[in-house]
Amino acid sequence: MNEKPHLDEEALAELQDVMEDEFSVLIQTYLADSRTRIHGLHDALAAADSDQLAKAAHSFKGSCFNIGAPRLGAFCFELEKLGKNEQLEKAPEVLEAIEEEFQDVARRLENFNE
Amino acid sequence: MNILIAEDNDSDRMILATLIRRLGHHVQEASDGLEAVSSFVKFQPDLVLLDALMPRMDGMEAARRIKALGGVRFIPLIFLTSLSNATEQARCLDAGGDDFLVKPYNRVILEAKINAFNRMRSLHQAVSEQRDHIRRQNERMLEEQRAARRVFDNVAHTGCLNAPNIRYHASPLSVFNGDVLFASRRPGGGTLLFMGDFTGHGLPAAIGAMPIAEVFYGMAAKGFGAADILREINRKLCSILPTGMFCCGVLLEADSKQSAIRVWNGGLPDGWLVRKNGDRVAIPSRHLPLGVLPPDRFVASMDILDALSGDRVVVMTDGFPESRDDQGAPFGETGVRRVLAGLQPEEHPFDALMEHLQRFTGQPAPADDITLCSLEVVTGSVAPEIFEKTPASSLSGPGNWHCVYEIRERTLADFNPLPLLLHICMEVPGLRRKSGEIYTLLSELYNNALEHGVLALSSEWKSSAKGFSLYYQERKRRLSETEGHYIRFTLDHESRPDAGRLRIRCEDSGQGFDAESQGARAPAGTGPGNGYAGRGLEILKRMTQELNIYGAGNCVEIVYDWEFPNHGLQSS
Amino acid sequence: MPIETRLSEDGQTLVIQVQGRFDFSTHQAFRDAYEHCDPSVKSYVIDLSGTTYLDSSALGMLLLLRDHAGGDSASVVIENCNADVRRILSISNFEQLFSIC
Numbered sequence: 001m002n003e004k005p006h007l008d009e010e011a012l013a014e015l016q017d018v019m020e021d022e023f024s025v026l027i028q029t030y031l032a033d034s035r036t037r038i039h040g041l042h043d044a045l046a047a048a049d050s051d052q053l054a055k056a057a058h059s060f061k062g063s064c065f066n067i068g069a070p071r072l073g074a075f076c077f078e079l080e081k082l083g084k085n086e087q088l089e090k091a092p093e094v095l096e097a098i099e100e101e102f103q104d105v106a107r108r109l110e111n112f113n114e
Numbered sequence: 115m116n117i118l119i120a121e122d123n124d125s126d127r128m129i130l131a132t133l134i135r136r137l138g139h140h141v142q143e144a145s146d147g148l149e150a151v152s153s154f155v156k157f158q159p160d161l162v163l164l165d166a167l168m169p170r171m172d173g174m175e176a177a178r179r180i181k182a183l184g185g186v187r188f189i190p191l192i193f194l195t196s197l198s199n200a201t202e203q204a205r206c207l208d209a210g211g212d213d214f215l216v217k218p219y220n221r222v223i224l225e226a227k228i229n230a231f232n233r234m235r236s237l238h239q240a241v242s243e244q245r246d247h248i249r250r251q252n253e254r255m256l257e258e259q260r261a262a263r264r265v266f267d268n269v270a271h272t273g274c275l276n277a278p279n280i281r282y283h284a285s286p287l288s289v290f291n292g293d294v295l296f297a298s299r300r301p302g303g304g305t306l307l308f309m310g311d312f313t314g315h316g317l318p319a320a321i322g323a324m325p326i327a328e329v330f331y332g333m334a335a336k337g338f339g340a341a342d343i344l345r346e347i348n349r350k351l352c353s354i355l356p357t358g359m360f361c362c363g364v365l366l367e368a369d370s371k372q373s374a375i376r377v378w379n380g381g382l383p384d385g386w387l388v389r390k391n392g393d394r395v396a397i398p399s400r401h402l403p404l405g406v407l408p409p410d411r412f413v414a415s416m417d418i419l420d421a422l423s424g425d426r427v428v429v430m431t432d433g434f435p436e437s438r439d440d441q442g443a444p445f446g447e448t449g450v451r452r453v454l455a456g457l458q459p460e461e462h463p464f465d466a467l468m469e470h471l472q473r474f475t476g477q478p479a480p481a482d483d484i485t486l487c488s489l490e491v492v493t494g495s496v497a498p499e500i501f502e503k504t505p506a507s508s509l510s511g512p513g514n515w516h517c518v519y520e521i522r523e524r525t526l527a528d529f530n531p532l533p534l535l536l537h538i539c540m541e542v543p544g545l546r547r548k549s550g551e552i553y554t555l556l557s558e559l560y561n562n563a564l565e566h567g568v569l570a571l572s573s574e575w576k577s578s579a580k581g582f583s584l585y586y587q588e589r590k591r592r593l594s595e596t597e598g599h600y601i602r603f604t605l606d607h608e609s610r611p612d613a614g615r616l617r618i619r620c621e622d623s624g625q626g627f628d629a630e631s632q633g634a635r636a637p638a639g640t641g642p643g644n645g646y647a648g649r650g651l652e653i654l655k656r657m658t659q660e661l662n663i664y665g666a667g668n669c670v671e672i673v674y675d676w677e678f679p680n681h682g683l684q685s686s
Numbered sequence: 687m688p689i690e691t692r693l694s695e696d697g698q699t700l701v702i703q704v705q706g707r708f709d710f711s712t713h714q715a716f717r718d719a720y721e722h723c724d725p726s727v728k729s730y731v732i733d734l735s736g737t738t739y740l741d742s743s744a745l746g747m748l749l750l751l752r753d754h755a756g757g758d759s760a761s762v763v764i765e766n767c768n769a770d771v772r773r774i775l776s777i778s779n780f781e782q783l784f785s786i787c
Contacts, residue, residue, distance in 0.1 A: 011218065014221070015129065018129070018132055018133055018136060018221065019128075019129070019132055022128070022132060025128070026125060026128050026129065029124050029125045029128055030124075030125035032124075033123065033124045033125050055167060058167065058196065059122070059123060059167060061196060062123060062126060062196040062217040063123045063125050063126050063217075065196065065217050065218040066123075066125065066126050066129055066217050066218045066219060067125060067129075068218075311742075313742040313743060313745070313746050314710075314742070314743060314746075357746075357749055357750050357753045358746030358747060358749045358750040358753075359746055360745075360746070360749070362742075362778065380779070381777060381778045381779070382777075383777065398777075399777045399778070399779060400779065401779055402778065402779045402780070402782055402783065403778055406749065406783070
């Protein structure tokens with residue numbers, strides 16, 4: 001379904017270079033933010049609000065790409081498309097994939113940090 | 115630069131802010147649209163980076179408000195978006211965005227865009243400053259022009275324009291349109307009127323007016339005739355105006371004693387003589403405008419029109435016929451002709467023309483470019499002393515002197531000695547107030563000597579209005595045959611305590627005339643039509659202490675006494 | 687282009703054509719037309735067939751050309767005037783200075 005890597009090492013290295021001492025703060029911020037966003041996705045789905053789902057997925061997608069989590073970002077994009085096309089039946093499956101992928105990414109990022 | 119970032123995603127915002135700070139700029143952060151707008155007001159950034167989708171107020175709406183708040187300043191606005199399709203991106207730009215930046219943020223592109231927009235912003239600012247500078251310069255220039263215009267007005271529309279027989283409309287203070295209108299009484303009676311239209315607009319057009327005004331009024335006061343004034347105006351304009359600039363003009367000379375008007379039109383639209391009986395005579399442009407031909411080629415010859423008391427002459431610059439209605443059609447010379455053809459018996463042509471033009475253009479107030487003037491012929495006795503421009507001199511002058519001035523043969527045709535003779539008399543301070551009377555005396559003596567003495571013209575010809583034109587034609591012809599003739603003036607002045615006695619003797623080489631029989635034919639007190647010479651002698655008798663006629667009648671001498679007014683007595 | 691020029695075959699006559707309004711805006715182009723022409727040009731023809739309107743600054747430009755071309759000895763012919771243009775030239779009595787056809 002998704003051939004992209006979990007982490008874009010090159011992008012992360014660049015971020016490290018840019019953020020310097022702030023890098024770990026950035027990672028923590030991202031992780032905290034992402035958890036909130038995933039809650040938001042659940043809420044939207046529960047409310048069957050496809051528009052809200054699309055918007056939230058779109059937003060989350062952006063930050064995933066920025067941080068260098070391309071596979072997670074791609075999942076978000078799929079969810080966004082489903083929301084746009086009002087095809088909510090397939091949504092729970094993709095949301096689950098997102099949850100799983102996020103766990104993976106979180107672990108890898110924390111390792112990267114050390 | 116000061117840069118405002120509005121991005122709701124915390125981690126994205128962190129990344130962007132850090133990237134930009136590392137480029138050396140100051141960063142202000144906002145996390146939604148509402149905060150973005152208020153931060154914009156408080157922080158006054160030079161550049162704004164705005165996420166397209168945000169809670170509370172989305173990016174598009176925030177963009178619109180921020181652009182509106184920016185006003186005339188150029189604040190570049192860059193949308194942050196992961197929107198990938200073209201329609202969405204176009205919407206960003208329509209909402210006021212100047213560009214967009216795609217996530218993930220690329221450091222290199224971000225820096226390049228910020229720099230590019232900074233350059234654009236600087237350029238915009240430079241242009242705005244230049245525009246403001248130009249606007250200020252322009253206002254200063256307009257102010258200077260207004261001041262110059264006030265000076266110009268003291269010069270351009272003056273003289274005896276407020277005389278009862280003159281009606282005029284000239285452009286108001288707001289516009290320099292190069293039109294001038296001068297009017298002056300002549301010493302000895304009559305009016306000179308000059309209307310001019312300088313090429314171009316504004317200052318260059320107006321500048322020519324001042325020296326011309328000096329020439330006109332100076333020469334008119336000294337008693338110079340219209341042709342001399344025209345020649346001098348032309349000479350002056352040739353010397354001061356660059357090639358390609360000139361003055362279209364009309365000069366009218368109305369003599370209050372004679373039933374005639376002399377006219378010269380060089381480049382202005384047709385003027386019109388509107389007789390009291392309704393007849394109309396056109397006064398078309400027959401000459402090149404003033405300032406074109408060099409003095410040796412300039413033609414100052416004037417046309418003579420018979421004119422009786424109550425007849426009116428109307429002259430205008432091209433602004434009048436060129437006035438347009440709301441369709442853009444001009445009033446035209448045909449319009450003028452139509453109005454004059456349809457005049458009612460008691461209707462004044464000036465009023466009729468102004469009224470019709472106003473109706474035609476539909477404008478309540480006349481346009482700025484209109485210069486229209488009418489002069490009514492007023493015949494009768496010598497006009498009262500009204501001088502606007504006689505310079506007052508405080509120098510003392512010669513009290514006892516004697517001078518003989520003789521002109522001969524061809525000079526009789528080419529030269530008018532009156533201004534010079536008047537000038538000599540005006541050197542006497544006590545006579546300066548009397549320039550009109552002195553001029554009249556000199557002029558009566560001279561014309562008598564020239565026309566009846568040397569040229570042997572009969573004054574009976576002038577008893578009819580038509581006769582005047584014939585008279586002048588014959589006069590012109592006989593002036594070319596003056597071999598052996600002369601006119602000699604002998605002036606003598608004797609000063610007395612606060613008074614003086616001026617003696618003027620005028621001799622001519624003619625056959626003389628029978629003063630007795632002339633006097634008998636024209637008893638004192640009778641009106642015009644009794645022969646010019648008779649009337650002339652009456653005037654001389656009335657104005658002087660003594661009048662003596664010697665020889666065969668070709669030598670006339672007058673004695674003129676004067677006193678300073680403090681002593682109560684008026685002279686003569 | 688408001689001003690167009692062409693040279694006669696023998697190179698001695700310069701024809702200057704003015705299109706549209708002959709007024710202050712044509713000033714520079716008109717001057718350039720005759721100031722930078724071939725020195726062998728001895729006479730000038732101003733073709734006003736396309737000229738709709740002439741104002742006093744155009745009259746001034748004609749005087750400048752005449753001056754440049756030798757003043758009294760200049761050979762300047764103005765041709766193909768429409769009625770309005772003809773009238774303006776006639777009021778100013780310019781036929782006393784130019785040949786007008």
